[in-house]
Amino acid sequence: MTGSEYCSLLRNSPQQAHKVIFDEYFNYAYTIVFNRLRSVAGTEDVEECVSDVFAEVFFNYSEDDKGDKDMKGYIATIAQRRAIDRFRSISVKNGRSVSLEGDVLTELKAEEDIVENSEKKDVQLTLIQLIKELGEPDSTIILHKYYYDRSSGEIAKLLNMKATNVRMRCKRALEKLRLMLKVSGIDL
Amino acid sequence: MKKDDFDLEILENADNEVIDALNSFPSADEETKRRVFSMSEKKFNDLNNNFEATDENSVKGVETYRKPKWYRAVCAAAAALVLVGGGTATFAALHKTKKSNESMQATSEIETSLANGEDDSSMMSEEAKKILYEHLFFNFWKLQREVEIELDKPINYYFYYCDAENATDEEIAKIPEMYSNNIKEENGKIYVGIEYYKLNSPYFSSLEEYYRKILEFSNEKMIYKLCGDVFFDNKFLEEHDITPYEYYDYYDYHNFAVYDNGYTKVDFSDAPKYVDRYTKLYTQVCKPDSFDPEKCEITYEKSFPIDSDSFIWESYYRLADDPDTIRRVNVYIENVEGYGWRIFDFSMDQCEYEEFKDYQGGEYPSLMEDVYKEALLNKDSELTSESTKTQESTEENAEPETVEDITEPLTAEPNKAISDYSDEELQNISMLLMNKYVELEHLPDSPYLVPDEIVTFANPTPSNGWPSNDYIRLDDPRFSNLEELVAYYSPYIEESLITYNCDNRNEFKEGDLITEELYPDHLTLPEIIEFNGKLYTYSIGNLYDSVVSCEIKEKNQNGFQIVAQTDSNCILTADIVKTDEDTFRIEKCWWDIT
Numbered sequence: 001m002t003g004s005e006y007c008s009l010l011r012n013s014p015q016q017a018h019k020v021i022f023d024e025y026f027n028y029a030y031t032i033v034f035n036r037l038r039s040v041a042g043t044e045d046v047e048e049c050v051s052d053v054f055a056e057v058f059f060n061y062s063e064d065d066k067g068d069k070d071m072k073g074y075i076a077t078i079a080q081r082r083a084i085d086r087f088r089s090i091s092v093k094n095g096r097s098v099s100l101e102g103d104v105l106t107e108l109k110a111e112e113d114i115v116e117n118s119e120k121k122d123v124q125l126t127l128i129q130l131i132k133e134l135g136e137p138d139s140t141i142i143l144h145k146y147y148y149d150r151s152s153g154e155i156a157k158l159l160n161m162k163a164t165n166v167r168m169r170c171k172r173a174l175e176k177l178r179l180m181l182k183v184s185g186i187d188l
Numbered sequence: 189m190k191k192d193d194f195d196l197e198i199l200e201n202a203d204n205e206v207i208d209a210l211n212s213f214p215s216a217d218e219e220t221k222r223r224v225f226s227m228s229e230k231k232f233n234d235l236n237n238n239f240e241a242t243d244e245n246s247v248k249g250v251e252t253y254r255k256p257k258w259y260r261a262v263c264a265a266a267a268a269l270v271l272v273g274g275g276t277a278t279f280a281a282l283h284k285t286k287k288s289n290e291s292m293q294a295t296s297e298i299e300t301s302l303a304n305g306e307d308d309s310s311m312m313s314e315e316a317k318k319i320l321y322e323h324l325f326f327n328f329w330k331l332q333r334e335v336e337i338e339l340d341k342p343i344n345y346y347f348y349y350c351d352a353e354n355a356t357d358e359e360i361a362k363i364p365e366m367y368s369n370n371i372k373e374e375n376g377k378i379y380v381g382i383e384y385y386k387l388n389s390p391y392f393s394s395l396e397e398y399y400r401k402i403l404e405f406s407n408e409k410m411i412y413k414l415c416g417d418v419f420f421d422n423k424f425l426e427e428h429d430i431t432p433y434e435y436y437d438y439y440d441y442h443n444f445a446v447y448d449n450g451y452t453k454v455d456f457s458d459a460p461k462y463v464d465r466y467t468k469l470y471t472q473v474c475k476p477d478s479f480d481p482e483k484c485e486i487t488y489e490k491s492f493p494i495d496s497d498s499f500i501w502e503s504y505y506r507l508a509d510d511p512d513t514i515r516r517v518n519v520y521i522e523n524v525e526g527y528g529w530r531i532f533d534f535s536m537d538q539c540e541y542e543e544f545k546d547y548q549g550g551e552y553p554s555l556m557e558d559v560y561k562e563a564l565l566n567k568d569s570e571l572t573s574e575s576t577k578t579q580e581s582t583e584e585n586a587e588p589e590t591v592e593d594i595t596e597p598l599t600a601e602p603n604k605a606i607s608d609y610s611d612e613e614l615q616n617i618s619m620l621l622m623n624k625y626v627e628l629e630h631l632p633d634s635p636y637l638v639p640d641e642i643v644t645f646a647n648p649t650p651s652n653g654w655p656s657n658d659y660i661r662l663d664d665p666r667f668s669n670l671e672e673l674v675a676y677y678s679p680y681i682e683e684s685l686i687t688y689n690c691d692n693r694n695e696f697k698e699g700d701l702i703t704e705e706l707y708p709d710h711l712t713l714p715e716i717i718e719f720n721g722k723l724y725t726y727s728i729g730n731l732y733d734s735v736v737s738c739e740i741k742e743k744n745q746n747g748f749q750i751v752a753q754t755d756s757n758c759i760l761t762a763d764i765v766k767t768d769e770d771t772f773r774i775e776k777c778w779w780d781i782t
Contacts, residue, residue, distance in 0.1 A: 018232070022225050030215040030224075032207055038200050051224050055231035076204070124202055128209045143213050147196035158217040174194060188198060 001071050018058050021071065028072065029053050029079045034148065036083035040090045049086045053079045123186055130180045137161065138173035145170050222558055317491045317521075321501040324531050325519055328405045331398070335389045335471075342383035343470060344370065349378045384470035387462070394469055398462065406531035407524075483508045488547045494563045498522035498532070500553045506541060514541040518555040533559070594620050597679035597771040606748055606766065611740050614764075617772050618738035618750045621764060624680040625774055626735055626754075632715050632725045636664040643719055659717060659724035670718040681774045735760070747775065 001024055009017035033049045041049075056078050131139045137159050144150040144158065152170070156163040181188065199210065216224075312320070349371075350359055355378045363371065363380055370381035392398040402410055462471050489503040504516045515538040522532045535555040553560050598617055606614075641661035667673040670687075677686050716725045734755050741749040747765035754760070763776040 015229075018229065019225070022221075022228065026221055026224065027215050028207075028211050031211045034215065035200060035202055035207060035210065039197070047220065047224050047227065051227035051231055054224070054228035055235060058228065058232040059235045076207075120198070121203060121206060124199055124206045125209060127196070127198065128206065132212075140213055143196070143210075146194055147199055148215070154217070157219075158214065178194075188194070188196075 003071060003074075006071060018054075021057065022054055025072065025075045026050070026054075029075055032076060032079040033083045033086075036080070036087055037090070038147075038149075040087055045086060045090065049082050050079075052086075053082050056082070126184060126186060127181075127188075130177060130184065130186075133180065134173050134176060138169055138176075141166055141170050142173050142177060146174075218558075314491060317499060317501060318489065320529055321491075321503075321519055321521060324405045324521060324529065325501075325517075325534070328402070328410070328531060331389070331391055331401055334391070335387055337471065338386040338388070342385050344381040344383055347380050347382065349380045352376045352378055382472060384472055387469045387471045389469075392469070398469065407522075407533065410531060410534075487514060488549055490549060492553050492560055494560065495567045496523075498563065500556055500560055502549055502553050502555075504547045504549070512541050513538050514547065516554060518553045520556060520559065594624065594680070597769070597773075600766045600770045600772055602770050606743050606745065614740050614743075614748055614750075615738050618740075618752065618762070618764060619735065621680055621772060621774050622735040622738060622750075622752045622760070622762065624677065625685075625760075625762070625777055628677050628681065628686065631662060631664070634662055634664060634725070636662060637725070638663050643724055659719070662716065662723040662725045664723070667723070669721060669723060670716070673716070673723065679771060679773065682776070685774065685777060747772075 001021060006017060006021055009020055030046070030050050033053065034046050037046050037049065053075070057075055131142055133139075134142060140159060141155055144155045145152075150158075152163040152166040155161075155170075156166045159166070199206070202210070349355075349363065352373055353376070355373075360368075360371070360378075367380045367382060370383070372379045372381065389398075392401050462469060484505040484507060487504040487506065489501065489505075492500040492502065494500065499521055501519045501521060502516065503519075504514055506514055515536065517534060517536045519531055520533040521529055523529050533556070537555065598620060609617075638661040643659050643661075664673075667676045674683060674686050716723060718724075735752045736755050738750045738752045741751050741761070743749075747763060749761065749763050752760045752762060761778055762774050764772055765775045767773050
């Protein structure tokens with residue numbers, strides 16, 4: 001959705017406009033925020049942060065905004081910044097040192113970091129591709145079990161399955177995935 | 189907590205390309221989405237209000253979108269406390285609907301008719317819907333209100349909060365104040381105690397009776413909504429192992445919680461409201477949000493029709509003793525076949541009352557807009573699919589295909605080589621054998637299960653796919669013990685494939701621990717065991733129902749390999765061999781990577 005389309009909706013019904021933009025980008029914003037906060041925050045913090053993102057989006061976009069701003073990019077930027085703010089705030093509270101790795105500002109990185117980051121990205125993309133190759137619902141089950149840290153019951157609710165089914169499928173899918181990772185030479 | 193020593197933390201801190209790849213998966217469920225949207229709107233309104241308050245010359249130049257700051261009541265369950273020995277509070281009715289004798293009779297007739305589900309809600313008048321709502325909802329709250337609670341002898345139940353090593357000051361500070369004086373540490377874990385008080389009601393004396401009463405008016409969902417989670421056993425549960433939904437079963441009256449100062453993991457908001465201890469009922473004392481219809485002044489109410497069997501009723505009201513607060517409730521009422529009209533769901537909240545505001549509601553129920561819209565959508569799509577189905581069945585009028593069930597071994601022609609069989613012949617053989625394999629896999633879901641005959645084995649903390657510890661009697665007329673079961677399937681399937689999922693040691697006794705150490709080669713507990721000369725199984729649920737296609741992958745001198753696809757897109761690979769007895773049999777079978 002472009003900014004113009006959103007503003008046009010906003011004129012007719014602000015609540016509807018918020019809902020439309022939320023429905024379209026919630027998954028995306030949540031994915032970004034969770035990806036940043038996974039190591040330090042629980043579900044509540046992630047949800048709070050995502051709601052901060054959208055509150056800011058609703059607030060900052062008004063009828064006076066013009067043009068065809070790419071909403072996805074805009075939302076991604078807000079989501080990243082909010083997530084990093086929250087990461088820092090939680091890290092300070094926990095007494096952890098703050099890593100500069102997640103900073104959105106472009107900084108000079110050591111050459112070794114560039115290579116390492118590039119390799120890490122390759123592994124990430126390959127891993128996601130292998131997970132996709134498991135097919136649904138196994139791929140969603142695996143991701144939610146081992147990345148989103150959800151329980152079988154929560155995954156069952158998401159996928160409208162029985163929890164026992166989820167556990168069984170997860171076990172089998174994990175076996176498959178381990179084999180696929182071995183064949184691909186990926187060691188997690 | 190790492191599960192199976194497997195974690196996808198490598199995906200953290202990814203760049204845009206990886207995020208886009210992750211974005212192809214759903215990240216959260218609809219309930220989370222709704223919750224986050226509500227939070228976002230609230231924050232937006234706060235930002236808006238602050239902005240207007242600080243800047244009179246708004247650069248926006250448009251009318252600001254405002255929503256009243258509705259917030260959830262602290263405790264949605266109404267419980268007017270009548271203190272034992274402390275006198276009875278008296279309440280004066282603020283607003284009683286005065287009815288003539290004639291209308292009372294008409295009301296009674298409508299009530300009876302509607303309660304029996306005799307009327308089509310699309311034909312019902314607004315008044316009739318109101319009467320139905322009152323009949324169901326007010327009776328429902330009466331159960332909550334008219335109770336006595338004995339405050340002098342509470343009992344305590346302790347709920348796992350966190351591991352002691354993670355019990356920082358900040359974590360401990362998150363414990364609600366009302367529980368902060370009742371914290372224990374034991375075995376490296378922190379527990380928070382919640383007090384429960386004996387409850388006396390004229391309508392029910394046990395949890396089972398209470399549930400039955402609620403079910404007279406409403407859907408099972410209400411039990412969870414009002415009572416919180418009810419756990420089925422009093423064993424110690426590890427963090428992350430169980431969520432409320434896994435233990436929320438319909439009409440499962442035999443599995444109520446019986447606590448005895450047991451320990452279980454819970455979120456405070458999920459702590460059960462009621463516990464049944466030795467058939468006496470105890471409850472948490474919560475701040476009453478008294479919904480007493482006789483003390484309400486209705487500001488506005490109306491119905492939102494969905495279809496002939498359901499509607500949502502919305503009501504805005506104020507209580508006599510709290511006129512500065514306006515409350516609203518949405519009640520989803522549906523006609524359930526066999527039960528009549530019942531409450532399916534409800535939602536309540538409140539906010540500050542504005543005297544000159546015109547409370548008229550909107551186009552959608554204020555607390556159930558999404559639910560309402562979804563219900564309307566489902567109604568439309570059901571109508572579409574029904575008409576499509578009718579059309580298809582009229583056009584085709586085809587008999588459903590059935591796969592022949594074999595009762596004798598599949599014989600092979602003695603002098604015919606595998607290569608001389610056509611693919612079609614081999615596919616037919618494969619389908620027959622694979623469906624026999626599916627039948628074996630499906631024994632845990634057999635129609636011959638005897639649900640009242642259960643044997644229970646102690647179970648370690650359920651994690652990593654270990655199923656529940658209840659085995660149900662399998663009374664299949666074809667085989668009464670493991671030896672007979674193996675004998676039945678071995679003409680079609682190699683014996684080790686049959687016994688892999690069975691246990692024929694016959695050494696179990698009730699109360700034994702079943703552990704992974706006993707089954708080092710198994711991924712799960714045995715699905716079928718023999719105990720005291722009878723067969724028992726646990727159900728792992730349907731992974732698939734049937735094999736829909738078999739493709740010949742390769743042939744060799746002794747047999748052939750096939751790839752079978754199931755109705756749920758699972759792929760199985762199987763080696764089928766020609767035995768020395770000139771029969772076809774599955775020698776190996778495994779899940780395969782697509």
